[in-house]
Amino acid sequence: MPSSTRASRWPTCERAADRIRRHRGNRTGRAAATGFWRRALRHRSFVLGAVLSLLVLGAALLSLVWTPWSAYDIDVASKLHPPSAAHWLGTDVLGRDIVSLLLVGARSTIMVGVIAVGIGLSFGVGLGLIAAARKGWTEELIMRMSDFTFAFPAVLSAIMLAAVAGPGMVTSITAIGIFQIPTFVRVTRGSANAIWAREFVLAARAAGKGSFRITIEHVLPNILSILIVQATIQFALAILAEAALSYLGLGTQPPQPSWGRMLNDAQTLLFQSPMLAVYPGAAIAIAVLGLNLLGDGLRDLLDPRLARER
Amino acid sequence: MADGDAPLIEVKNLGVTLNTSRGPAQAVRGVSFALRRGETLGLVGESGCGKSVTALALMGLLPDSAVISGSIRLDGAELVGLPDSAYCKLRGNRISMIFQEPMTALNPMHTIGHQVAEPLLRHTGVSAAQARQEAIALLDRVGLPDASKRVDAYPHQFSGGQRQRITIAMALACQPDVLIADEPTTALDVTIQGQILDLIADLVAERGMSMILISHDLGVIAENVERMMVMYGGTVVESGETNAVFTRMGHPYTQGLFRARPRLGARKGTRLKTIAGTVPELADLPAGCTFADRCAIAEARCRAALPAVVDVGAAHGVRCIRTDVSMAAGGVGA
Ligand SMILES: Nc1ncnc2c1ncn2[C@@H]1O[C@H](COP(=O)(O)OP(=O)(O)O)[C@@H](O)[C@H]1O
Ligand code: SF4
Ligand SMILES: [Mg+2]
Numbered sequence: 230m231p232s233s234t235r236a237s238r239w240p241t242c243e244r245a246a247d248r249i250r251r252h253r254g255n256r257t258g259r260a261a262a263t264g265f266w267r268r269a270l271r272h273r274s275f276v277l278g279a280v281l282s283l284l285v286l287g288a289a290l291l292s293l294v295w296t297p298w299s300a301y302d303i304d305v306a307s308k309l310h311p312p313s314a315a316h317w318l319g320t321d322v323l324g325r326d327i328v329s330l331l332l333v334g335a336r337s338t339i340m341v342g343v344i345a346v347g348i349g350l351s352f353g354v355g356l357g358l359i360a361a362a363r364k365g366w367t368e369e370l371i372m373r374m375s376d377f378t379f380a381f382p383a384v385l386s387a388i389m390l391a392a393v394a395g396p397g398m399v400t401s402i403t404a405i406g407i408f409q410i411p412t413f414v415r416v417t418r419g420s421a422n423a424i425w426a427r428e429f430v431l432a433a434r435a436a437g438k439g440s441f442r443i444t445i446e447h448v449l450p451n452i453l454s455i456l457i458v459q460a461t462i463q464f465a466l467a468i469l470a471e472a473a474l475s476y477l478g479l480g481t482q483p484p485q486p487s488w489g490r491m492l493n494d495a496q497t498l499l500f501q502s503p504m505l506a507v508y509p510g511a512a513i514a515i516a517v518l519g520l521n522l523l524g525d526g527l528r529d530l531l532d533p534r535l536a537r538e539r
Numbered sequence: 540m541a542d543g544d545a546p547l548i549e550v551k552n553l554g555v556t557l558n559t560s561r562g563p564a565q566a567v568r569g570v571s572f573a574l575r576r577g578e579t580l581g582l583v584g585e586s587g588c589g590k591s592v593t594a595l596a597l598m599g600l601l602p603d604s605a606v607i608s609g610s611i612r613l614d615g616a617e618l619v620g621l622p623d624s625a626y627c628k629l630r631g632n633r634i635s636m637i638f639q640e641p642m643t644a645l646n647p648m649h650t651i652g653h654q655v656a657e658p659l660l661r662h663t664g665v666s667a668a669q670a671r672q673e674a675i676a677l678l679d680r681v682g683l684p685d686a687s688k689r690v691d692a693y694p695h696q697f698s699g700g701q702r703q704r705i706t707i708a709m710a711l712a713c714q715p716d717v718l719i720a721d722e723p724t725t726a727l728d729v730t731i732q733g734q735i736l737d738l739i740a741d742l743v744a745e746r747g748m749s750m751i752l753i754s755h756d757l758g759v760i761a762e763n764v765e766r767m768m769v770m771y772g773g774t775v776v777e778s779g780e781t782n783a784v785f786t787r788m789g790h791p792y793t794q795g796l797f798r799a800r801p802r803l804g805a806r807k808g809t810r811l812k813t814i815a816g817t818v819p820e821l822a823d824l825p826a827g828c829t830f831a832d833r834c835a836i837a838e839a840r841c842r843a844a845l846p847a848v849v850d851v852g853a854a855h856g857v858r859c860i861r862t863d864v865s866m867a868a869g870g871v872g873a
Contacts (some may be wrong), residue, residue, distance in 0.1 A: 364603055365603060427643060428638055428640050428643040428644050429643050429644050429645060429646050429647075431600060431638065431644075432636075432638055432644040432645070432706065432709075433646065434598075434600055434630065435598055435600060435630055435631065435635065435636040435638075435710075436630065436631035436635070436657070436658050436709060436710070437627050437628065437629070437630040437631030437632055437658060437661060437662060438627070438631075438657075438661070439623075439624070439627050440623075446646065446648075446649070447646055447648075450648045451648070
């Protein structure tokens with residue numbers, strides 16, 4: 230704190246500096262939104278991340294209407310073919326076309342990611358907003374509960390859930406989703422608390438608004454960009470968790486193709502046909518890398534404080 | 540309204556304890572005053588003296604961890620300890636507040652029309668269309684040019700002075716009985732400060748509101764309120780009719796503030812006098828007179844206990860045990 234006598238003696242100088250600073254900090258919202266796409270296209274990691282993520286999304290969408298072969302047809306006679314004109318990346322141990330498996334696998338991956346992140350978002354953001362709005366013991370309780378949940382990694386909760394409900398896609402989605410909740414609770418509460426401390430919230434309260442309205446009208450819109458970034462990164466984590474669970478046999482069940490499942494199948498043939506592990510591994514890496522780059526790019530582009538420095 | 544003499548707001552022995560990084564500390568002590576309908580009261584002191592904390596206590600907007608003692612009555616009804624849900628019905632409706640920072644007091648995501656109409660929709664039974672009409676009328680009244688055209692614009696499209704006009708419109712939407720203006724012009728250009736203060740004064744007179752005007756600037760207080768309180772270290776060190784206080788300043792702190800005021804037209808190179816030292820942090824407040832560390836005439840007994848208020852004139856009180864010395868020394872000029 231500078232000496233307050235000085236502050237009152239030289240009000241205008243300090244204030245002028247303040248005003249300039251604030252004015253620059255104020256380019257959020259609509260003003261910045263117009264320039265968003267222009268800046269985005271110049272942002273390298275955003276562009277690369279978007280391209281890779283769209284590649285995975287495109288593969289999943291394509292698999293809905295077309296695959297070179299059926300990903301479910303087993304043809305043991307043509308097993309472990311090397312890449313050829315008919316099978317671009319060859320076939321697996323059951324004679325299924327690798328390209329088709331990868332395409333359909335992208336679909337499982339995206340589905341698991343979307344639903345799990347959806348679970349994490351809806352519960353996590355809700356609880357985080359409540360914690361920030363209510364404070365006191367409500368906040369304490371929510372945070373302790375989320376610490377407790379966080380202590381169980383997705384794999385562990387999936388094993389426990391699988392023991393109760395049996396392994397499968399629903400089990401793994403639920404486990405991953407639950408695992409995502411605490412992260413969203415923390416991120417939401419942290420950024421919501423920062424908004425609650427802002428003067429326009431005080432002004433809104435002074436105007437008689439209750440905490441529900443303030444949460445909906447002031448807090449949520451102002452933390453949206455942070456949540457979008459976090460969701461992108463959580464999506465990557467969900468994909469990794471799904472691959473791990475399927476690899477362990479707890480996730481997507483055969484005959485439904487999944488990248489983790491393909492890794493698992495490739496394991497026994499690692500010395501005979503190593504490429505069988507490389508393809509799904511690369512697919513997972515592309516998806517995770519793409520989403521992480523996208524998240525980083527979005528963080529730079531959406532965070533007004535960072536954007537200002539650019 | 541029937542009983543013109545009963546105070547609209549009556550504060551008795553208000554105390555606020557806040558949690559600071561160094562443990563709980565008394566931010567406000569023993570603040571008492573009464574405000575009748577239509578009266579204006581000024582609250583002046585350097586920054587960090589507890590002016591905003593006092594205002595937020597009146598609004599019920601202090602953090603949950605704050606402990607409030609004493610009594611705040613609005614039309615006879617006790618506000619200390621009122622649940623937030625009940626307070627919500629008063630805020631913006633019977634007591635309104637405008638803040639220092641018009642840049643941040645408006646939500647960047649909503650149109651100004653929406654923000655001005657919102658309190659009307661919530662507290663009164665008007666329709667959306669009526670609220671919008673009312674918002675335009677208010678924006679027009681506070682001097683926003685082209686109000687009917689700009690009602691759907693966003694806050695960032697306005698200058699600081701215009702935004703403060705908008706927050707004033709917001710605060711006045713429901714015709715509150717009391718307006719608390721916390722340094723409403725501190726963040727504005729000097730040229731605009733006067734206009735905004737005039738606007739507030741006009742609106743207060745026009746609507747018969749009571750006003751508590753907070754400022755660190757004695758000049759602002761002198762020109763805009765009938766009565767004033769000087770705050771230091773969370774206590775009111777001097778209070779009285781503005782004229783009486785400016786004619787016979789009793790407290791060494793008030794005198795110091797007056798000497799330290801920036802003067803227009805002062806010769807170049809003239810050094811501003813200041814009060815030596817700085818406002819103490821809450822946790823460092825001295826036990827006795829809060830001003831003792833900076834007071835030129837402090838004695839050992841000043842630090843023994845919080846001095847009582849001494850009457851030095853009609854309704855003019857000074858919290859100092861050496862008013863005989865401070866006022867004899869020529870007061871203001873010394
Ligand atoms: N929420 C808070 N928690 C802890 N200390 C606070 C809080 N708000 C204000 N203070 C402290 O209380 C004192 C009075 O602050 P304030 O009322 O804002 O002063 P001012 O007279 O400038 O309006 C200051 O020392 C400030 O640091
Ligand atoms: S009580 Fe003592 S220290 Fe306080 S203002 Fe008076 S003379 Fe100064
Ligand atoms: Mg203040």
